[in-house]
């Protein structure tokens with residue numbers, strides 16, 4: 001273990017711990033609060049709190065552990081736990097900082113862990129008593145021991161020198177989520193590998209896992225699978241990253257008769273044996289990063305292995321094997337112009353994509369993309385809560401920021417239009433894949449519900465406006481040329497070039 005040491009005088013007093021609370025903060029628009037305890041109907045988008053159930057499992061048994069996921073229950077700031085661990089990704093960092101401030105004011109010891117703390121440990125440390133950067137295994141028990149011994153202040157950032165062997169990953173404490181299980185698509189999330197060896201320039205996984213992929217012993221995974229129901233999700237980042245391992249795992253899983261979904265790269269399409277093994281192991285669908293139709297964008301993303309020209313053939317091969325495809329798409333890359341949204345919608349229809357996760361290009365801290373955008377002064381918004389892939393936080397090269405936002409909203413709303421969801425579902429049903437049809441229907445309706453609730457409609461920036469609209473726009477332009485009213489203020493060069501300070505509140 002490696003750690004950042006700070007002055008000894010800051011060490012805390014010895015503290016007896018009996019209770020530990022683990023918190024998953026939620027964004028404002030989906031959060032359950034004590035004032036309004038109704039849980040938003042978006043169950044299909046809640047499927048894993050494996051981070052916290054795993055941290056709970058690494059907590060020494062003498063402590064009583066509870067979990068609060070703000071997506072499904074209100075957080076009680078007057079908790080009787082002495083120590084609170086908060087897990088968060090970048091998009092919820094502001095909420096995590098707010099919770100930490102409130103809890104520390106109440107005398108609690110508050111520790112951060114997860115993606116954002118790992119990728120921005122120094123910034124995070126300003127808000128917490130300590131930060132666990134990386135896997136909890138091996139570090140979290142040490143933090144708790146340091147608190148009891150009064151040594152916590154000596155170490156502010158706990159970090160592994162060498163990434164731990166995944167043989168040490170404990171079975172997650174799913175029992176701690178039993179009371180809220182009905183709000184999740186499944187609480188049965190399983191991880192068989194961590195990380196991904198591909199070096200995609202926008203991806204946090206590469207930075208977090210130091211561009212490695214570690215695998216769990218197959219017998220440990222099988223033992224865990226035997227304890228859970230038939231349907232579950234593998235939350236791996238690229239489950240076929242280590243092909244030989246994946247083949248062995250899938251072959252060993254076949255007799256268990258499970259049904260699962262996961263994430264992988266398009267490379268699965270190139271290996272017929274792998275496809276068959278995955279299907280026979282119960283794979284129903286894969287989330288696959290298609291990302292873009294432009295080879296220039298793929299080169300910027302360090303993802304040339306996707307090869308845009310081969311998409312349709314490869315996707316067809318996956319679907320022929322009986323595996324559905326949810327496409328991960330990124331818009332706003334330098335090669336994208338205002339026509340990208342229409343082109344993409346057409347492609348998604350022709351390629352018979354079952355579900356879509358649309359992401360506006362977002363430079364996440366710790367990634368090469370973030371360094372480039374920061375260096376070039378192209379980050380336009382420094383509020384982490386907007387780093388949820390649904391907000392434009394960059395200055396795009398091939399269109400305006402407004403066009404990017406409008407076009408992305410339009411594409412999402414169009415893909416999840418009710419008639420299109422029905423059509424896709426019927427098509428899948430008629431091809432004899434009832435399980436996949438139900439899954440695609442539920443997912444489609446959930447995304448649609450989110451779009452309606454968040455009033456996402458958008459506008460196709462490449463569409464020719466109707467005559468009335470063109471007339472009003474021309475009149476507005478003439479008026480603003482004459483009077484100067486309504487002109488957008490240009491940002492100053494100093495503002496553009498200055499190093500950005502990210503909003504921590």
Ligand code: B12
Pocket residue numbers: 024026027045046047048049050051052054055084085086087088089090091092111112113114115116119132134135136137140189191195203204205235236237357359364365387388389
């Ligand atoms: C399932 C999942 C989701 C689920 C739920 C996630 C959740 N827990 O809240 C849903 C669908 C809601 C989701 C949404 C999003 N997600 Co998501 N998600 C994942 C995924 C695939 C798996 C998470 C998981 O279960 N991991 C398994 C556990 C075991 O790993 P872990 O969480 O890292 O936990 C370990 C350590 O980090 C540490 N640890 C974690 N927490 C704590 C806390 C303490 C106190 C301690 C000591 C240690 C500790 O110990 C754990 C065990 O070693 C990850 C990718 C990944 N590999 O993790 C992306 C990931 C976390 N998501 C990501 C993103 C970007 C998003 C979205 C913003 C956008 C999107 N389109 O996906 C939205 C955000 C919505 C919002 N506003 O909140 C990024 C985060 C990047 C970042 N820098 O923030 C990831 C890494 C994916 C990626 N390829 O980049 N996601």
